[in-house]
Amino acid sequence: MVSLWEETYSIAKRGELTGNLSTEVAVIGAGIAGILTAYYLTKRGIQTIVVEANRIGSGQTKGTTAKITSQHEDIYHKLIEQFGEEKAKQYAFANEHAIAEYKNLVSELQIDCDFEEKSSYLYTLEDTTLLQEEAISARKLGIDSEYITETELPFQVKGAVKFANQAQFHPLKFLSAVAENLTIYENTKVLEVEDNILRTNRGEITAKYIVFACHYPFINAPGFYFLRMHQDRSYFLACKNATTLNGMYRSLEKTGYSLRCYKDVLLFGGGSHRTGENSHGGQYSALRSALTQFYPEAKEFTHWSAQDCMTLDGVPYIGQFSSGKPNWYVATGFGKWGMTSSMVSAQLISSQIAGEEVWYAPVFSPERFTPKSSAKALLDEGMHAIKGLTRRIFQLPKATEEELPLGHGGIIEVEEEKYGVYKNEKGEIFIISPKCPHLGCQLEWNPDELSFDCPCHGSRFTYTGELIDNPAQTDVVDKKGD
Ligand SMILES: Cc1cc2nc3c(=O)[nH]c(=O)nc-3n(C[C@H](O)[C@H](O)[C@H](O)COP(=O)(O)OP(=O)(O)OC[C@H]3O[C@@H](n4cnc5c(N)ncnc54)[C@H](O)[C@@H]3O)c2cc1C
Numbered sequence: 001m002v003s004l005w006e007e008t009y010s011i012a013k014r015g016e017l018t019g020n021l022s023t024e025v026a027v028i029g030a031g032i033a034g035i036l037t038a039y040y041l042t043k044r045g046i047q048t049i050v051v052e053a054n055r056i057g058s059g060q061t062k063g064t065t066a067k068i069t070s071q072h073e074d075i076y077h078k079l080i081e082q083f084g085e086e087k088a089k090q091y092a093f094a095n096e097h098a099i100a101e102y103k104n105l106v107s108e109l110q111i112d113c114d115f116e117e118k119s120s121y122l123y124t125l126e127d128t129t130l131l132q133e134e135a136i137s138a139r140k141l142g143i144d145s146e147y148i149t150e151t152e153l154p155f156q157v158k159g160a161v162k163f164a165n166q167a168q169f170h171p172l173k174f175l176s177a178v179a180e181n182l183t184i185y186e187n188t189k190v191l192e193v194e195d196n197i198l199r200t201n202r203g204e205i206t207a208k209y210i211v212f213a214c215h216y217p218f219i220n221a222p223g224f225y226f227l228r229m230h231q232d233r234s235y236f237l238a239c240k241n242a243t244t245l246n247g248m249y250r251s252l253e254k255t256g257y258s259l260r261c262y263k264d265v266l267l268f269g270g271g272s273h274r275t276g277e278n279s280h281g282g283q284y285s286a287l288r289s290a291l292t293q294f295y296p297e298a299k300e301f302t303h304w305s306a307q308d309c310m311t312l313d314g315v316p317y318i319g320q321f322s323s324g325k326p327n328w329y330v331a332t333g334f335g336k337w338g339m340t341s342s343m344v345s346a347q348l349i350s351s352q353i354a355g356e357e358v359w360y361a362p363v364f365s366p367e368r369f370t371p372k373s374s375a376k377a378l379l380d381e382g383m384h385a386i387k388g389l390t391r392r393i394f395q396l397p398k399a400t401e402e403e404l405p406l407g408h409g410g411i412i413e414v415e416e417e418k419y420g421v422y423k424n425e426k427g428e429i430f431i432i433s434p435k436c437p438h439l440g441c442q443l444e445w446n447p448d449e450l451s452f453d454c455p456c457h458g459s460r461f462t463y464t465g466e467l468i469d470n471p472a473q474t475d476v477v478d479k480k481g482d
């Protein structure tokens with residue numbers, strides 16, 4: 001399951017860290033957030049290195065839809081209500097400025113990344129009240145927005161909000177060009193961070209400042225990000241013979257679709273759910289039947305899924321990691337809007353490390369607490385963690401290992417012990433402990449990806465127990481044959 005971007009481009013390999021070194025700034029993670037932050041720090045003359053556990057762009061960035069937009073669902077009327085107009089302005093400005101910065105960078109470095117200016121649309125098939133309100137709120141905050149009732153989509157919408165002057169690109173081509181002159185160590189995983197020392201599997205790094213751009217911070221305390229974020233997954237098909245859309249589209253309803261074109265390829269997505277809550281599967285088949293309904297001639301040539309971190313109040317955590325660690329910075333919680341949010345992170349964190357104040361920083365502060373939106377969400381997060389933990393003890397699994405049909409997986413109980421089991425098409429059985437190595441929640445089977453996913457904070461593992469997505473740092477502890 002390779003994304004369209006991996007199908008069409010590969011980034012040159014970099015070497016790993018060999019031995020110990022010291023630097024002014026160490027950035028953990030070479031996704032879009034880490035690379036952009038390192039770029040702007042280096043541009044300011046601040047010595048910066050990036051350490052990447054795997055390869056550049058190999059995290060969630062390779063699975064993005066790569067719409068560069070400040071249209072983050074219907075966020076603006078909510079921001080005005082929950083944060084007030086001043087902070088809503090900070091958010092709107094930072095994200096519109098991020099789009100302008102992408103344009104500048106692509107032109108300054110002459111990056112060949114299929115960058116195109118486009119309009120972005122948020123549509124509804126249901127009640128239009130929220131979208132009408134959203135168009136007014138966004139305009140009030142300085143965004144070129146408009147409420148419309150007709151689109152080029154193959155189905156009739158009830159209404160839509162259009163944001164003009166947005167953009168789209170090929171994220172891996174872009175990343176490769178921006179990374180070109182940066183110091184990056186691939187296959188170098190940070191195992192521990194203590195004050196200004198990073199311990200990796202390849203050596204130790206001493207850094208005056210540390211930036212956690214690793215998608216989900218893997219340090220549990222301080223910061224306690226695991227209490228304030230979960231992950232949400234969505235699914236995509238890339239197909240030819242469908243259509244050529246001029247705009248980039250996203251549905252207001254969670255059950256709706258995301259559409260954009262890349263050259264003659266349509267990206268058609270949906271099926272969003274909390275990571276670890278897809279044990280029935282069927283996301284790709286539901287997308288395929290919708291696609292056929294809208295575009296009967298469409299020919300799928302690849303499909304993939306990805307996930308992102310969702311914060312309690314819907315605004316990313318960008319800035320100082322925690323008050324007890326003044327030299328640590330974090331960029332996370334992008335809520336599936338990581339293109340502009342990564343650019344905001346890069347601008348904000350590089351300025352803060354250079355000792356400059358940023359007027360739009362307060363809305364993104366990781367130390368904020370917005371009682372109206374956060375209190376209920378915090379309670380929900382706590383309930384999820386509790387649910388995950390207690391399920392291990394109280395909820396009996398229905399399946400047994402023998403009953404599993406070929407090509408199926410699940411959680412089964414044998415002699416009061418729970419196991420994560422997958423039986424492949426040849427009848428081979430793979431067994432792992434279903435206990436998440438992050439904080440011990442019970443993993444759940446995801447039949448669409450043949451993976452075991454954690455409902456608490458979104459770590460994911462292959463059916464043989466290898467780590468796919470953090471915040472867990474290690475593979476599942478007990479596997480068959482261990
Ligand atoms: C389905 C989907 C569609 C999306 N579409 C859009 C869109 O159209 N527009 C938009 O703006 N956003 C979109 N997003 C969101 C966007 O893709 C993400 O927010 C963004 O890619 C996250 O980038 P990142 O750099 O934070 O994380 P990543 O790309 O995951 O990078 C983090 C890196 O850190 C590394 N790492 C982790 N732990 C360690 C460690 N211990 N040591 C060293 N390295 C480590 C990882 O290997 C990884 O490479 C979408 C998200 C999803 C799920």
Ligand code: FES
Nearest residue numbers: 436438439454457
């Ligand atoms: S990801 Fe935190 S317990 Fe699994």
